[in-house]
């Protein structure tokens with residue numbers, strides 16, 4: 001299947017990342033290579049781009065799509081949270097900038113056997129990294145009810161989390177996405193099912209976040225990415241839901257104002273100095289044109305910072 005993904009907020013990313021000829025950049029979420037391609041055009045012939053993705057299929061497709069740029073482009077199968085080690089292995093010390101465009105690609109959603117969508121009936125999976133063992137099957141069939149309820153509530157803000165978790169435990173083993181949807185529908189009262197989004201949407205989001213440890217990796221990655229930026233280097237992150245955006249916002253704030261002295265202290269005694277300047281006081285949102293033509297961009301928010 002051809003790799004299909006429209007890069008979100010491309011103009012805005014290029015504005016904030018500001019890739020310069022000869023610079024060294026990383027794309028932590030290579031996906032279909034849409035952002036990478038435009039970065040490459042701006043940094044060649046002397047620049048270098050490292051494209052990272054957890055999904056071996058994305059790596060394969062991006063290598064093919066970007067083969068004309070192979071002198072300046074290196075694709076790495078890995079986790080963006082391991083950016084320090086990835087650069088070390090490549091003999092690179094510092095970056096001029098890094099972008100992370102979170103979540104799943106349209107390709108991952110479209111490949112029905114990957115199990116990301118509640119519209120298909122396939123084996124429970126949802127792994128971004130298909131070399132990983134742990135999958136949605138293990139979450140749904142292995143977690144105790146309290147743990148399932150916690151992730152549905154925390155990662156999906158699902159108001160029926162407890163009831164859905166109890167129904168799941170009672171109906172195990174659950175092998176497929178179709179059966180999971182049936183169980184969720186049985187758990188959610190009919191009156192609540194009639195309005196709003198698909199009744200399985202929040203649970204699927206929560207399970208995907210859990211399977212791929214998305215929030216943990218994001219939390220770890222921000223400090224690490226900042227640590228490898230050159231002074232003046234930029235970090236741009238596109239998020240797609242409030243949990244991700246909250247992490248980026250609070251970590252950027254902490255890095256830009258790390259002082260822990262009591263507010264009344266006349267001088268700083270903790271010695272913690274700002275590491276970044278925040279470039280986006282408020283998150284940058286896609287234009288109406290973009291949300292009209294690419295529905296996936298509707299919930300996107302871009303935040304950027306610059307290393308001091």
Ligand SMILES: C[S@@+](CC[C@H](N)C(=O)[O-])C[C@H]1O[C@@H](n2cnc3c(N)ncnc32)[C@H](O)[C@@H]1O
Pocket residue numbers: 005006007008028029030031032033034035036052053054055058078079080081101102103104105106128217
């Ligand atoms: C939204 S897509 C990126 C699309 C890309 N910017 C483009 O324009 O084609 C997100 C990609 O990030 C990858 N991904 C998600 N979390 C990751 C992580 N922690 N480390 C590496 N890749 C990750 C996913 O496998 C997916 O391919």
